[in-house]
Amino acid sequence: MNRSEASARSILTGVLERQQTAIAERWVQVQMERGEVGGGLAEDELREEADALVAALSSGLAGDLPVERVVAQHRQLHDAVTDLSMRRARAGTSPTATSLAVLSLKEALLACVAEESLDTRGSLAVARVVNRLVDAAGALSFETYVEGREEIIRRQNRQLMELSTPVVQLWREILAVPLIGNLDTARSQVVMENLLEAIQEHEAAVAIIDITGVPTVDTSVAQHLMQTVKAVRLMGADCVISGIRPGIAQTIVQLGIDLSGIQTRATLADALETAMGLTGQRAPYAPEHP
């Protein structure tokens, strides 16, 4: 670190210490004017955010981490930046608006520095330090924002998967999972977990997996089904697969997949009848047969 940078840093540290409140206030003002907020963040929330970040910046700069590493390595500052970005990602603020909001801290800082009477050389050196700091904060913010969005997408995906794989109790001791759509590895994992939990919870003896709504049964889907059946059996329950349409039956045969160890039925009604038999229960009415 050269001398002009060292003195610029100490000037900036001084400004931050003396004008913390003013800087935070100004930063909020700039953000409000630019309309960069969006996503339902109120002024007092912005203010809280700004106070925390400016305080962290002040303490980070007062410490002895080099300028280029302060944002990444000063715990409090790092967290203030990631909190701000995560909050905006969750609030649905756009990535541009989030970056601009962080970058507008430059403006607030420089405006307050301008009130110190510095010579051109001095202000230039301070501006350089401000730039490096805020650019690093901008980069960290963007990275966090993207991670935040991805986390949201993952969570929503999982919620969607769980919604689309309901386990329903059809009868005493009999559960069914009507599968609809594509049964990939992730989804079959969710199905398996939900089913096993439900078996335990309902003390079920038979689980029916209905694949009427699964458009393609290839070797990978078949393998997922077989693994699910195996897991159900390990829990001491029986498993019946229903909803095997003629086209699917023929393709399964042509794929050379042996489902002979698994009970399969054409319709859910047939499967229920089988399940009643397996649990020694009798339907209150005779199931209709065409």
Next chain:
Amino acid sequence: MTHPGEEAHHGGESADAGWALETSEAARSYPVRTEADLLTVRHAVRDATEELGFSLVDQTRVVTAASELVRNAYVHGGGGTLFIDPLRQARGVGIRLVVTDEGPGIEDARQAIVDGFTTGSGLGHGLGGARRLMHTFEVHSVPGKGTMVTAVRWTDR
């Protein structure tokens, strides 16, 4: 040496991958890079077979075969491309699927087609199954260069 409806070619016949892509001008290509692409291409094959007038059961056969081949390209070949080639010829209407990848290739294609053979954690029924679901089936593979599988099914046989 060749099974009916299947030929296994080995060795580099030409400078690059060792084969030429034979698709008509009507062929469309689809990338197979992600798990989500597998779903997209299944839909594309379903639509193409429906438009060509395949019966429901045959649509399912072709879609399932395509699913096996693109999954292989994705899992074993590190990603690739599917070409869907609608065939409208004097001899009839059909569909040609060509799946290519630039992965590690298959050491011994004849062995790979045998049911139960797998180098992964699958059932090892993908290639053999796809072959039975289609009318013609060819595997061209050059170890270290990649794999191309071509399969055709006609509507009226």
